[in-house]
Each structure stands twice: as C-alpha cells, then as structure tokens.
Amino acid sequence: MELIQTIEQFAWIGWLVLILVFLVIEMLSLDFTFLMLSIGGLAGLGSDLIGAPIWLQIIIAAAVAAVLVLFLRPPLLARLRRGEDPTPTNVAALIGLSGRVLSTVSAHAGEVKLSNGDTWTARGDAADELEPGTVIRVSRIDGATAYVRPADLEGPRA
Template identity: 75%
Template sequence: MDLIQTIEQFAWIGWLVLILVFLVIEMLTLDFTFLMLSIGGVAGLGSDLVGAPLWLQVVIAAIVAAVLVLFLRPPLLKRLRRGEDPALSNIAALIGLAGQVTSTVSSTSGQVKLSNGDVWTARIDGSATLEPGMHVRVSRIDGATAFVTSRDLTSPDDPTHDATSHEETLP
C-alpha cells in the first residue's frame, strides 16, 4: 500500500482532529468563525465516508465553510448582539464627560463633580490650575483619578471653538 492510499484510507481521522481543534478554538474565541470551519470539516468528513477522493473532500469542506462564513455567520452575529446595550459603560462612559471643579485642580490634587453626579478626585496635566466653578471635560481616567481639561478656555483645535469670534476687523 503506498502513501497516497494510506492517507486517503485514514483521512477521516484527520477530519475528526481538525473538527475538534476548530471547536476548541471556537470555544475560546466565541465569534462563530471556527464553528463554521468545523462544520466545513464535518462536510469533508461526510464526503470521505461516502468515498470521495481526498482532493474533493478538501474542496467540499472549503466551499461549505466559505458559504457558512459569508452567509450564515453575519446574521447569527447580528441576532446574538441584538440585545446588547449600545451605551458605553464604566470608564468608557466617563471619557469626554463634562464637569465642574469643586476643589482647585492642579497636577497633584483636586476634585470635580461630573455631569452624571459623580464626584471624582481630579488632576490636570501640566502646571496650570483650575479654580472652583470652572467647567472641565474628562480626558482620561487613571485608577480612581479623572484627568481633566478646561472647557472655559477654547482653542482652535476644539470642535466647539467659534472661529468668527476671533476674526480681525479690516480697516
């Protein structure tokens, strides 16, 4: 018996191993790609059991997997994520949030009350200070400290900046 015949005779073992590997990877990733590949492997195994040559088994497995990935996976993902809350939560929801300084904010200390009602320990990058009553925006969170920037001083990079207010009048 030559090598090709041996491979074709025991191809079903290769298909089973491939299916199991894809299923284990799917359990770790949970995004249906490897599930579709494992179903393609089942199609390859089925074609082996009915006596198809190895090249045809591979073609059938590849076509089935490609069709499933392209046409079945997207609606499954959409249906799976239908109930998700699209709102940001936790730290992601705080970035960009407006607030007001309640205790002078410097690079070492300070406190702000955010628009959601939370009071946070706050810092500012650099040597500037922000006095109580000034309006701020959260730029990042580091542990339990909100790093803020002033909203009272607008700059040309600020999307709320009004360029017309700084135009020079021509004589």
C-alpha cells in the same frame, strides 16, 4: 501509491481531529469563524463517508466553510451583538460628565470632583483659571488627567 491509499483510508480520523481542534478553538475565541470551519470539516467527513476521493473532500470542506464564513457568520454576529449595552464605560463614560472644581484649575494644575464621586487631577482647556466651586464638564481624559471647561460654555450632556 500505497501512501495515498492509506491517507484516503484513514482520512476520517483526520477530519474528526480537525473538527475537534476547530471546536476547541471556537470555544476559546467565541467568534464563529472556527465553528464555520468545523462545519466545513463535517462536510468533508461526510463526503469521505460516502466515498469521495480526498481531493474532492478537501474542496467540499473548503467550499462549505467559505460559504458559511461569508454568508452565515455576519448575521449571526449581528444577532449576537444586538443585545450589547450601548452605555459608554470607563474613560468614555467620563466625557461630558459634570463636576465642581476643588482646587484652582489652570492649564498646568488643578483638582475637580466629578458628579460620580471621583476626584481627578484636572487641567483647564481654556486659558482662564477656574476657581473652586465652579461647575465644570469633562471635555477629554488624558491618562489620569481630566481636561475640563466651565459647564456654562457647553450645552447639556446628551
């Protein structure tokens, strides 16, 4: 019984440590989950300071954290991500890009220069060979190889 009384007497220290650990993890993850858990820990600390038993402190902390994670975190994440740039980047930005054939593109070999200035190893999507100077569009990227089609076979890039 003396152990339980000691735990209840110094529970505020445990709450403070838990809150600080959650805040440090939140600073590293920036996902709002651990922020909500630390606020739940703050509710547990508050209930400890007003004299609630340890079991009630834990229930209050868990309930507050669960409510915040389920109801406050999603709109906060949506608001945070609202300003993200929707422009495709990396490989996704190359899909649909136009260019010109530098060396004959077949199903097995070829080289193209894209409109962004990059030169890529290329393969043709169609069975026909594409001669140098042909205007092409990138249909997909596989590793370091661009799969291309003649530009006149597709509509304009969206």
